[in-house]
Amino acid sequence: MSAVNPTVKAIAILIPGVLLGLTFDIYTPLVYLLFVFVVTLWLSDIPFKRWITFFAPFVLFIASFSWARLLYTSDTFQGGSVLFSFWTFEVTTGGVAVAISLALRSLCFIALSLLFILTTDSTKFMLSLMQQLKLSPKITYGVLAGYRFLPTFKHELDVLRQAHRIRGVSRAKGIRGRIQQFKRYSIPLLANAIRKAERVANAMESKGFTGERDRTHYHMMTVTKRDWIFLGMMVGALLLTFATSYYFGYLNIFGHQFG
Structure with missing residues (x-):
């Protein structure tokens, strides 16, 4: 299967x-x-x-x-x-x-x-969509890159929680406290996501990725x-x-x- x-x-x-x-x-x-x-x-x-x-x-x-x-x-x-x-x-x-x-x-x-x-x-699925259904490489590689980032977001969220706990920041209570806690977590996570996206974009561009459909593939589906x-x-x-x-x-x- x-x-x-x-x-x-x-x-x-x-x-x-x-x-x-x-x-x-x-x-x-x-x-x-x-x-x-x-x-x-x-x-x-x-x-x-x-x-x-x-x-x-x-x-x-x-x-x-x-x-x-x-x-x-x-x-x-x-x-x-x-x-x-x-x-x-x-x-x-x-x-x-x-x-x-x-x-x-x-x-x-x-x-x-x-x-x-x-x-x-997931990687083979994206490659298959690109090779069999001629989906744009910009979309497929973008989805793959985002999919690979998901586990790192969970790890970074755990690190943020531990850092706040070490500094004496307790868990928020009430709706207002949860909103403030969401801001404390979301801004650093968003900043790290932007940095990673820039690094990935620079790495793909440096390796000759232009998003053209006519390209060779290491793994042929x-x-x-x-x-x-x-x-x-x-x-x-x-x-x-x-x-x-x-x-x-x-x-x-x-x-x-x-x-």
Whole structure:
């Protein structure tokens, strides 16, 4: 999985994500979610414990807004018999089905995102965008430089906090104190960020970086047969899921039942 071209992998994940957003039944996103789960653990070296650590917090978040969707379902999907009443709300079988479908679609988006994030190197992804999609080198190298700065910002923030603590500056209390504390931290961090940006710009310019698209690359990113197989597998599995959902009469697109 990690050896798949990042651009092809992104397309293979983006297409199912968009198409799943059109469905409002339970069967289609549930089957594809199971497929993504199997592919993630079967074709990658991601441990299940690590994957579930990232996935589990989103389940609680999705459960909360699915409950809101259950109570505020539009008239288009508010069909079926009434299951129970809650204050001024009536929960119907149609509303429950839409809420579950929304939760499963959201979980599919998260599973697809984790599949991409946990198996893709950021540097290779930027290089692939530059070589396969002809993205401007100014954008790709700028994003890479900013991405590399993120860990240093956390370290500098820890250093600032320790320096303030040594000098007897206690943690701020109240809204006004927190605003002042934010100023004490943000100004030095911003000054250091500007200095680093200038150093990186000077270093890139001294090494002949002009931002031209026609340039040689030390790491060449190519699209191989394996990449096309992965793309076909991800999109083909979704189309097969749509087909079986249509065959059994489950397929629902924007409230219109098919099959």
